[in-house]
Amino acid sequence: MPVCTLLTDFGTTDYYVAAVKGVLLARAPGAAVVDLGHEVAPGDVEGGAWLLAAAARWYPPGTVHLAVVDPGVGSERRILAAAAGGMLFVGPDNGLLVPAAEAAAGSEGGGELREVTREDLWLPGPGSTFHGRDRFAPTAAWLLGGGALADLGPEISDPVRLELPAPRRNGPAGAGGTVLAGRVAWIDRFGNLVTDLPADWLGERACRVEVAGHATERRAGHYREVPAGEAAALPGSLGTLELSLDGGSLARRWRVARGEAVTVRLR
Numbered sequence: 001m002p003v004c005t006l007l008t009d010f011g012t013t014d015y016y017v018a019a020v021k022g023v024l025l026a027r028a029p030g031a032a033v034v035d036l037g038h039e040v041a042p043g044d045v046e047g048g049a050w051l052l053a054a055a056a057r058w059y060p061p062g063t064v065h066l067a068v069v070d071p072g073v074g075s076e077r078r079i080l081a082a083a084a085g086g087m088l089f090v091g092p093d094n095g096l097l098v099p100a101a102e103a104a105a106g107s108e109g110g111g112e113l114r115e116v117t118r119e120d121l122w123l124p125g126p127g128s129t130f131h132g133r134d135r136f137a138p139t140a141a142w143l144l145g146g147g148a149l150a151d152l153g154p155e156i157s158d159p160v161r162l163e164l165p166a167p168r169r170n171g172p173a174g175a176g177g178t179v180l181a182g183r184v185a186w187i188d189r190f191g192n193l194v195t196d197l198p199a200d201w202l203g204e205r206a207c208r209v210e211v212a213g214h215a216t217e218r219r220a221g222h223y224r225e226v227p228a229g230e231a232a233a234l235p236g237s238l239g240t241l242e243l244s245l246d247g248g249s250l251a252r253r254w255r256v257a258r259g260e261a262v263t264v265r266l267r
Contacts, residue, residue, distance in 0.1 A: 001030060001031070001032050002028060002030070002031045002032070002062065002064070002144040002145075003031070003032045003034060003059060003060065003062070003063045003064070004024055004028070004031050004032070004033050004034070004063070004064045004065075004066055004140055004144055005033075005034045005035075005036045005055070005056065005059060005063060005064070005065045005066065006020065006021065006024075006033055006034070006035055006036060006038075006066050006067075006068075007036040007037055007038075007040065007048060007051060007052050007055075007065070007066070007067040007068070007069070008020070008037075008038045008040065008067070008068045008069065008132065009038070009039075009040040009041065009042050009043065009044060009048060009068070009069045010038050010068070010132070011038055011039065012038055012039075016130070016132065016133070017035075017038050019130075019133045020066075020068070020132050020133050020136075020137045021033050023123065023133055023137035023138060023141065024066075024137050024140060024141050024144070026141075027137075027138060027141035027142075027144075027145070028140075028141040028144035028145050031141075031144045034059075036051065036052065036055050036056075036065075036067075037051060037055075040069050042071075043069065043071035044069060045069050045071070045094050045095055045096050045162065046095075046162055046164070046258075047069075047186075047258070048067060048069035048096050049069075049095060049096050049097075049098070049099045049100065049162060050099070050185055050186050051186075052065065052067050052096065052097070052099070052100040053099040053100040053103045054186075054238055056087065056089075056100045056103070056104060057085075057100075057103055057104060059087065061085075061086030061087060062086065062087070062088075063087045063088070064087075064088045064089075064090065064140050064143045064144050065087060065088065065089045065090070065100065066090045066091065066136055066137065066140040067089070067090070067091040067096050067097060067100075068091060068092070068131075068132035068136055069091075069092075069094075069096055070091075070092040070094065070096075070131060070132065071094070072092060072094055073092075073128070073129060073130070073131050073132075074127075074128035074129055074131070077092055077093050077094060077160075078092075078093035078115045078116075078156075079091075079092060079093065079115065079116040079131070079135055079136065079139065080092070080093045080097055080113060080114070080115060080116065080156075080159060081113075081114050081116050081139060081143070081149055081152050081153075082097055082101045082111060082112065082113045082114070083111055083112045083113075083149050084101040084102070084104040084105040084110070084111035084112075085101075085103075085104030085105050085106060085111070086104075087104050088143050088149065089101050089104075090116075090136055090139050090140045090143070091136065092131075092136075093115070093159055093160050094160050095159075095160045095161055095162035097159070098159050098160075098161055098162070099162070101113070112149060112150075112155065113155065113156055113157070113159055114149060114150070114152050114153050114154060114155050114156065115153045115154055115156050116135070116139050116152045116153050117152070117153035117154070118139070118142070118151070118152050118153060121138045121139060121142050122134055122135045122138055122139075123135075123138060139152065164183075165183065166196075167180065167181065167182035167183075167195075167196045167197045167198065167201075168180070168181050168182075169181075169201065178265075178266045179263065179264070179265055179266070180197055180201055180202070180263070180264040180266065181261070181262070181263055181264075182195050182196045182197035182241075182261075182262045182264075183195065183196055183259055183260065183261055183262055184211065184256060184257070184258050184259060184260045184262060185240070185258070186258060187251045187256070187257070187258055190244075190249065191245065191248065191249020191250050191251040191252055191253075192236075192242050192243065192244045192245075192250060192251075193211065193242060193243040193244075193250055193251060193254075193256055193260075193262075194236055194238070194240060194242050195240055195241045195242065195243070195262045196240060197240055197241045197262060197264060198239060198240060198241075199235035199236065199239055199240055199241050200239070201241075201264075202233075202241065202264065202266065205266045205267060206219070206266070206267045207219070207233065207264050207265060207266045207267065208264070208265045208267075209233045209241070209243060209262065209263070209264050209265075210262070210263040210264075210265070211243065211254060211256055211260055211261070211262050211263075212254055212255065212256045212260050212261075214231070214254045214256075216230070216231040216232055216233060216243065218230060218231070218232040218233070219232060219233055219234065220232040220233070220234040220244070221234060221235075222234065223244055223246070226244055226245070226246040227246060228246050228247055229245075229246065229247065229248075230245070230246065231243055231244065231245050231250055231253075231254075232244060232246075233264075241262075241264070
């Protein structure tokens with residue numbers, strides 16, 4: 001059974017998600033369509049890219065990941081289809097797909113990226129405002145049915161990339177210490193601050209983590225080790241450093257938004 005995941009910023013109160021699923025099932029009968037989520041903030045390409053990269057890696061080889069967060073719909077932006085790590089990706093050329101495709105490819109790199117130019121696959125929509133239904137879904141269905149990626153259009157090497165700073169080690173902080181610099185990459189529904197700093201950069205060393213004028217020196221192995229009412233740093237489920245507050249939202253208490261700088265001073 002071919003699997004297609006679907007990630008959008010459409011929400012669930014309109015007909016948009018249902019229409020995209022209808023095209024997928026009509027053109028790829030028997031496919032399993034799995035919702036990765038539809039509550040991405042409208043037009044939030046960065047947030048959609050993070051969610052796609054976080055979730056896509058757990059699916060089996062052959063999965064087609066269809067992602068539609070497309071504030072440029074109807075414009076000259078390209079439609080992309082990619083293959084990486086045994087999986088396929090379809091979406092707009094606005095940075096949405098690249099982090100997930102690179103994560104799927106892993107340290108060995110590789111993969112294939114093409115601009116979709118097969119207009120004969122597309123639906124003759126009455127306008128240019130719903131490419132998710134009229135262009136992306138038919139393209140994904142083509143791949144679900146066994147169509148070749150190479151037949152979708154020319155290979156490209158210049159996809160749009162999100163301009164996000166990479167986490168870094170900034171060198172000595174005195175007395176054998178090290179400063180790590182990163183950012184809050186995501187805030188989950190529990191108010192945990194998910195950073196982009198690899199948790200193994202910290203090892204078992206004592207540290208001070210600073211965000212938005214707040215700080216904690218407490219380390220924990222899991223959420224239940226965080227003392228009530230206190231904040232602590234712990235390794236998260238994606239292998240990155242998280243900051244959590246027992247019994248509440250740390251994001252709300254510290255008034256932190258996604259993108260806030262994170263500094264870790266190791267001792």
